[in-house]
Amino acid sequence: MTPRKAVPARPTMRDIAAQAGVSPMSVSRALSGGPGVSERTRAEVLAAVQALGYQPNEFARQLRTGGPTHVIALVVTHLANPFYAALALGVERVASAHGSRVMIMSTMSDLDTEREVVADLRRRPVDGVIIIPATPDHRHLKELADQGRPMVFATTPPNGIDADSVTVDDFGGMRELCSQLLADGHTRIGLIGLNHAMWTGSERLRGYSAAHAEAGVEVDDKLITERAGDIASATKATLRLLRLHQPPTAVIATNNLMTIGALRAVRDTGARAAVAGFDDIEVADLFQQPLTVVRYEAEQLGVRSAEQLFVRLAQDDDKAAGPTRELITTTIVRYG
Amino acid sequence: MTPRKAVPARPTMRDIAAQAGVSPMSVSRALSGGPGVSERTRAEVLAAVQALGYQPNEFARQLRTGGPTHVIALVVTHLANPFYAALALGVERVASAHGSRVMIMSTMSDLDTEREVVADLRRRPVDGVIIIPATPDHRHLKELADQGRPMVFATTPPNGIDADSVTVDDFGGMRELCSQLLADGHTRIGLIGLNHAMWTGSERLRGYSAAHAEAGVEVDDKLITERAGDIASATKATLRLLRLHQPPTAVIATNNLMTIGALRAVRDTGARAAVAGFDDIEVADLFQQPLTVVRYEAEQLGVRSAEQLFVRLAQDDDKAAGPTRELITTTIVRYG
DNA sequence: TTGAAAGCGCTAACAT
DNA sequence: ATGTTAGCGCTTTCAA
Numbered sequence: 240m241t242p243r244k245a246v247p248a249r250p251t252m253r254d255i256a257a258q259a260g261v262s263p264m265s266v267s268r269a270l271s272g273g274p275g276v277s278e279r280t281r282a283e284v285l286a287a288v289q290a291l292g293y294q295p296n297e298f299a300r301q302l303r304t305g306g307p308t309h310v311i312a313l314v315v316t317h318l319a320n321p322f323y324a325a326l327a328l329g330v331e332r333v334a335s336a337h338g339s340r341v342m343i344m345s346t347m348s349d350l351d352t353e354r355e356v357v358a359d360l361r362r363r364p365v366d367g368v369i370i371i372p373a374t375p376d377h378r379h380l381k382e383l384a385d386q387g388r389p390m391v392f393a394t395t396p397p398n399g400i401d402a403d404s405v406t407v408d409d410f411g412g413m414r415e416l417c418s419q420l421l422a423d424g425h426t427r428i429g430l431i432g433l434n435h436a437m438w439t440g441s442e443r444l445r446g447y448s449a450a451h452a453e454a455g456v457e458v459d460d461k462l463i464t465e466r467a468g469d470i471a472s473a474t475k476a477t478l479r480l481l482r483l484h485q486p487p488t489a490v491i492a493t494n495n496l497m498t499i500g501a502l503r504a505v506r507d508t509g510a511r512a513a514v515a516g517f518d519d520i521e522v523a524d525l526f527q528q529p530l531t532v533v534r535y536e537a538e539q540l541g542v543r544s545a546e547q548l549f550v551r552l553a554q555d556d557d558k559a560a561g562p563t564r565e566l567i568t569t570t571i572v573r574y575g
Numbered sequence: 576m577t578p579r580k581a582v583p584a585r586p587t588m589r590d591i592a593a594q595a596g597v598s599p600m601s602v603s604r605a606l607s608g609g610p611g612v613s614e615r616t617r618a619e620v621l622a623a624v625q626a627l628g629y630q631p632n633e634f635a636r637q638l639r640t641g642g643p644t645h646v647i648a649l650v651v652t653h654l655a656n657p658f659y660a661a662l663a664l665g666v667e668r669v670a671s672a673h674g675s676r677v678m679i680m681s682t683m684s685d686l687d688t689e690r691e692v693v694a695d696l697r698r699r700p701v702d703g704v705i706i707i708p709a710t711p712d713h714r715h716l717k718e719l720a721d722q723g724r725p726m727v728f729a730t731t732p733p734n735g736i737d738a739d740s741v742t743v744d745d746f747g748g749m750r751e752l753c754s755q756l757l758a759d760g761h762t763r764i765g766l767i768g769l770n771h772a773m774w775t776g777s778e779r780l781r782g783y784s785a786a787h788a789e790a791g792v793e794v795d796d797k798l799i800t801e802r803a804g805d806i807a808s809a810t811k812a813t814l815r816l817l818r819l820h821q822p823p824t825a826v827i828a829t830n831n832l833m834t835i836g837a838l839r840a841v842r843d844t845g846a847r848a849a850v851a852g853f854d855d856i857e858v859a860d861l862f863q864q865p866l867t868v869v870r871y872e873a874e875q876l877g878v879r880s881a882e883q884l885f886v887r888l889a890q891d892d893d894k895a896a897g898p899t900r901e902l903i904t905t906t907i908v909r910y911g
Numbered sequence: 912t913t914g915a916a917a918g919c920g921c922t923a924a925c926a927t
Numbered sequence: 928a929t930g931t932t933a934g935c936g937c938t939t940t941c942a943a
Binding site (some may be wrong): 587588589599600603604607631632634635636637638639640 | 935936937938939
């Protein structure tokens with residue numbers, strides 16, 4: 240942490256009061272637009288504000304009134320993933336409409352980083368928090384929630400915490416996608432980059448299994464590859480599957496990054512395996528390979544999460560209802 | 576469902592002091608780790624902190640000390656554009672290393688929205704601001720800067736403001752890209768979605784012109800299409816060019832969105848025009864059409880901007896040097 | 912080593 | 928309609 244100079248001195252209400260020849264209280268009243276100020280005083284105050292370029296200090300006001308800070312926090316895993324960027328934009332849009340700003344923090348899917356971020360949030364008076372949890376361990380998040388901070392969990396429901404959530408229909412989306420592949424005649428379908436430990440991962444696996452069961456096709460565990468962190472490892476995992484004695488005729492990637500990796504692997508081997516994946520890819524129509532995806536509105540996920548948060552913020556604590564669970568629906572899209 | 580338990584008001588330092596049987600001052604000292612506290616007192620304070628789940632209020636501290644808020648603002652045009660998302664991630668990484676958080680605001684390239692955002696920032700004690708200006712009109716930004724707020728301009732230098740900037744080598748990148756196309760034998764090269772009014776636009780046009788001049792090829796103004804706001808209008812603009820009596824044999828798109836639009840137009844018409852563009856596209860290797868791009872590290876742009884901001888924040892006002900201008904270099908990448 | 916007093920910038924509550 | 932007092936949660940200053 241580098242040393243810093245203090246924020247440059249800004250004029251305060253006292254300065255305005257002095258300049259306008261009134262008391263600070265009159266300045267406060269004049270600026271808040273409330274009644275009890277003569278037009279003449281108000282005019283003089285506004286003139287002084289203009290002259291000195293005064294801007295009220297929101298922190299001080301908030302400290303005194305105990306009112307909202309008009310800042311909400313958004314904790315994501317990786318902002319550069321277009322999916323989270325879209326979600327963030329949705330959150331920002333809603334926050335903006337409510338006069339609030341968004342503080343964004345990326346955890347890079349690292350539990351320790353998430354802990355740090357959360358510790359920071361406990362000290363910082365933000366009005367509420369929207370979080371995409373990095374891991375299934377939510378103990379530190381419970382401490383935040385217990386502080387009385389309204390929280391909304393996005394993409395993953397809370398684990399042992401009494402909080403709202405907005406999630407994607409991971410199960411239904413994967414089941415439908417997988418069913419279509421099975422209907423196309425595929426009986427050996429690979430699953431790339433599954434993370435059993437995460438809620439989304441287990442839900443998507445459940446959908447995969449359900450589709451197989453409904454089609455009366457047995458699942459071969461050798462076709463399910465373990466968690467892959469990035470595109471390159473998704474490519475490797477896919478290559479491993481394609482080299483099996485009985486390779487899959489189709490692969491399903493468990494998120495947008497895994498999809499890119501899988502496409503590269505199939506292209507490089509010249510295999511004729513069909514590729515499908517969770518998460519839409521905006522430019523998939525330009526790909527040389529056909530692709531089927533589970534699409535849902537990432538921005539909408541952010542919008543709904545933020546709206547739910549503001550509902551909570553507007554609520555009286557006493558008559559607050561139990562946690563809500565909202566589901567974002569999915570559709571299947573075929574490219575090429 | 577369990578009724579949400581009444582939120583306990585956040586404990587303050589006084590509560591800790593009472594619980595530990597000491598004065599608030601001792602609590603402050605114990606927590607700040609400073610000298611002048613007996614081990615016994617410190618232990619009792621820490622125990623009380625644990626017992627009550629106390630977290631200091633950073634605002635109150637900041638108000639009293641006048642120190643930094645450890646919040647910086649990042650104003651971008653559109654967070655969902657992968658380019659700005661990457662930039663934001665770079666900013667966040669550096670900020671995090673300096674113990675600061677990032678408040679992100681998207682202007683959607685709208686001047687009025689930018690004005691609102693800036694007005695908000697004038698009231699909110701953030702330590703500094705990194706901005707990608709939405710338009711060439713920087714008057715409202717000057718008011719922010721005049722307040723003494725350290726500012727760094729990213730992608731576009733300030734207009735009449737004494738502030739640092741980090742920009743891309745728009746001119747050099749475009750000149751090199753265009754030169755390569757000319758060397759490939761193209762003499763009619765379209766330019767898609769140029770925004771003359773923006774600094775980046777004029778720089779890129781300058782590079783386009785310079786390359787033509789160096790190659791001794793005359794520029795045909797009919798090949799230069801006006802500003803296009805989104806992918807769809809880029810497609811339309813490209814289609815218009817391709818239908819010209821003497822159509823271009825190559826088109827250069829002026830940013831990543833324009834590139835997508837141009838690729839779609841060329842694909843849909845089955846034209847044989849080569850496509851090139853400013854900004855890299857991560858999955859371009861999967862495209863069915865060849866593509867040449869001007870690549871640069873978007874995240875690095877964010878990193879350098881943030882680093883420059885923290886340099887300013889660490890500086891004494893008196894011995895502050897003049898504005899710095901940093902250039903991010905570009906390379907040409909051919910896909911397919 | 913500890914505490915009491917004062918004040919950061921602002922506003923609620925009570926004067927006048 | 929205006930001003931005075933007090934205090935939000937914290938820390939600096941000064942006294943004990």
